[in-house]
Amino acid sequence: xxxxxxLAAYIYYYPLVENLRQVERYxxxxxxxxxxxxxxxxSHARKLAGPEDTFVTINNDTVYSMAQLDLSGGPLRxxxxxxxxxxxxxxxxxxxxxxxxxVGTRATGNRAGSFLIAxxxxxxxxxxxxxxxxxxxxxxxxxxxxxxxxxxxxxxVLQDSLTLTAPDADAPxxxxxxxxxxxxxxxxxxxxxxxxxAAFPPPAAESATTxxxxxxxxxxxxxxxxxxxxxxxxLEEATKHGSAPVFNGWMVALHLFDYNSHALGLGTINEDRWxxxxxxxxxxxxxxxxxxxxxxxxxxEAVYAQAFTDVSGAPLTGDGTYLIEFPAPPPVGAFWSITLxxxxxxxxxxxxxxxxxxxxxxAGIRYEADGALRIxxxxxxxxxxxxxxxxLPAPDAAFRLVMRLYMPGDAILDESYSYPPVQHVAATExxxxxxxxxx
Numbered sequence: 132x133x134x135x136x137x138l139a140a141y142i143y144y145y146p147l148v149e150n151l152r153q154v155e156r157y158x159x160x161x162x163x164x165x166x167x168x169x170x171x172x173x174s175h176a177r178k179l180a181g182p183e184d185t186f187v188t189i190n191n192d193t194v195y196s197m198a199q200l201d202l203s204g205g206p207l208r209x210x211x212x213x214x215x216x217x218x219x220x221x222x223x224x225x226x227x228x229x230x231x232x233x234v235g236t237r238a239t240g241n242r243a244g245s246f247l248i249a250x251x252x253x254x255x256x257x258x259x260x261x262x263x264x265x266x267x268x269x270x271x272x273x274x275x276x277x278x279x280x281x282x283x284x285x286x287x288v289l290q291d292s293l294t295l296t297a298p299d300a301d302a303p304x305x306x307x308x309x310x311x312x313x314x315x316x317x318x319x320x321x322x323x324x325x326x327x328x329a330a331f332p333p334p335a336a337e338s339a340t341t342x343x344x345x346x347x348x349x350x351x352x353x354x355x356x357x358x359x360x361x362x363x364x365x366l367e368e369a370t371k372h373g374s375a376p377v378f379n380g381w382m383v384a385l386h387l388f389d390y391n392s393h394a395l396g397l398g399t400i401n402e403d404r405w406x407x408x409x410x411x412x413x414x415x416x417x418x419x420x421x422x423x424x425x426x427x428x429x430x431x432e433a434v435y436a437q438a439f440t441d442v443s444g445a446p447l448t449g450d451g452t453y454l455i456e457f458p459a460p461p462p463v464g465a466f467w468s469i470t471l472x473x474x475x476x477x478x479x480x481x482x483x484x485x486x487x488x489x490x491x492x493x494a495g496i497r498y499e500a501d502g503a504l505r506i507x508x509x510x511x512x513x514x515x516x517x518x519x520x521x522x523l524p525a526p527d528a529a530f531r532l533v534m535r536l537y538m539p540g541d542a543i544l545d546e547s548y549s550y551p552p553v554q555h556v557a558a559t560e561x562x563x564x565x566x567x568x569x570x
Contacts, residue, residue: 137355140347141362143340143414144324146228146421151327153186153425154199154226154270155307162186162197170201170304171297175290179277182481188424188435188533191479191488192468194286196221196273196293202250203267204302208259209234212292213243218276218465218537219289222428223248226266226331228421229391230399230429234262236465237432237538238398246397265394266331267305272426276466276537278492305330317359318352334393340410367475369415370422371439379552380442381534385430385544390417400431423477424533434543436534439474442552449527452509452556459502462540462548466491469506474529482524483512489523490535496521508532508553 153162157174161167163184168174176195180186189195200207211221211234220235233239234246239260247259250267273293275286308326310319325348333341347355375384390413392406399405407413420427427435440446441453461467468490473480479487489496489506497520498504507518510525532553542548 134358136343137347137350137358138362138365140324140344141320141359142366142418143344144320144328145366145418147226147327147331147333148320148323149421150224150228150270150425151226151268151307151323151331154268157197157199163189165195165197168198170199170306171204171207171295173198173271173273173290173293173295175287177287178283179279180479181485181487182479185476185478186425187422187477188427188472189479190274190468190535191470192276192466192490192492192535192537193219193274194277194283194290196271196275196290198271198273198295200248200264200269200271200295201267201304201306202248202264202269203305204297205299206250206253206255206257206297207248208294208296208298209246209248209262209271210292210294210296211244211246212289214241214275214289216241217285217289220274220428220432222272222274222426222432223262223264223396224270224272224426225264225394226268226327227333228417228425229265229394230388231265231269231391231394232262232396233398233428233432235398260397262397263394265334268307268331270426276492279494315356317356320359321348321352321355324348336393337410340414366418366422370419374412374416376546378436378546378548378550380440380444381436381438381550381553383434383436383546383550384420385434385546387416387420387423387435388427388429390414390420399429405429405431430539430544432538434536434539436536436550438532438534438553440553441555443555445555446529447508447525447532447553448529449510449525452507452511452513453525454554454556455506455508455551456554457504457506457551460491460504461536462542463536464538464540467534467536468492469523469532469534471508471523471525472531472533473526474531477531480524480526480530482526484522484524486522486524489521 164176165174180189223232247257248262375382395401468488470488497517508523
């Protein structure tokens with residue numbers, strides 16, 4: 132077993148390390164449908180994500196435009212197009228996974244605009260709205276709503292209209308500090324934690340916390356490597372037993388991404404309601420958020436409700452058939468969906484009809500006469516016409532569901548919305564028979 136100090140250090144540095152590993156993937160090999168692109172340029176996917184896009188909890192609702200920024204060479208100018216009535220968001224995430232700014236439908240509107248992205252400590256003047264970075268490396272996570280294959284050409288035009296311009300194009304870039312490769316996952320993690328935390332310091336307000344971890348980072352590699360597996364297991368367990376309230380089986384972590392209280396800029400809501408006050412809680416929530424949904428938005432941009440079990444508490448598996456019934460559409464300003472992921476990777480799962488999510492924009496879904504929507508989740512294709520139309524295929528193993536609610540309405544944010552339970556069909560039939568017997 133690992134000691135408490137080592138585990139605390141692992142939880143603290145995990146988001147930095149995992150995040151920058153993904154940044155490195157984007158600039159070197161690309162991720163799934165997003166090809167590799169050098170720092171300070173956009174990488175555009177040209178389709179909705181599928182199982183080949185091996186990124187934790189990737190969505191299947193929007194087309195991604197990603198940019199990894201290195202501001203060590205100075206500020207960058209960002210230009211965005213007019214997107215008409217199409218929802219989009221550009222989310223700005225620092226090296227520690229803090230959401231520091233937003234540009235897009237909710238935050239700045241859908242008209243064309245220009246912005247200056249400034250490095251930490253920058254004190255220059257600009258006529259443009261300024262996005263003040265908190266670390267030299269910054270990720271732009273861009274999402275354009277897309278209704279399907281036929282809509283891709285229109286999205287492509289908008290993606291290609293995104294531009295990043297460096298006033299000093301010849302300025303050298305520091306990039307990510309190189310870490311010697313290691314066949315030992317534990318040794319690699321701790322070496323990345325050492326080098327990357329030095330290159331991209333955490334907020335000064337966390338200095339007391341980082342001082343507590345100095346001794347761990349200086350410990351012998353063999354000791355840290357041996358503790359690594361226990362640390363990984365402890366975080367994995369924490370993701371299943373978080374503090375988020377549960378509504379009809381759905382864990383709704385409205386404040387999972389509220390761990391940033393030090394660098395809230397353009398498009399964010401700088402109110403106590405959207406900040407986790409306790410530092411220890413912020414740190415564990417940051418690690419859990421990174422593990423479950425790296426680069427997730429604040430709840431006022433998008434709410435992510437997740438289910439590992441049905442409403443009775445039994446794990447979701449491919450052996451069961453499940454029913455979710457919406458009496459009416461969820462109150463959202465943009466769109467909603469339910470996406471299925473495998474466990475423990477949280478990747479999309481290959482299936483025979485290439486359907487990885489289902490929601491208000493899914494082609495061919497059928498509503499009841501009273502406006503209700505019944506979704507069937509099962510490994511085998513259902514027999515009924517409506518059930519087939521509204522089928523979300525499941526794997527032959529355990530899985531997890533994520534309900535996305537983009538630009539959520541007041542009922543969702545004040546927690547008065549009634550989430551539809553995930554019901555095991557056998558249990559539902561038994562309950563129906565019991566009610567009939569009582570009647």
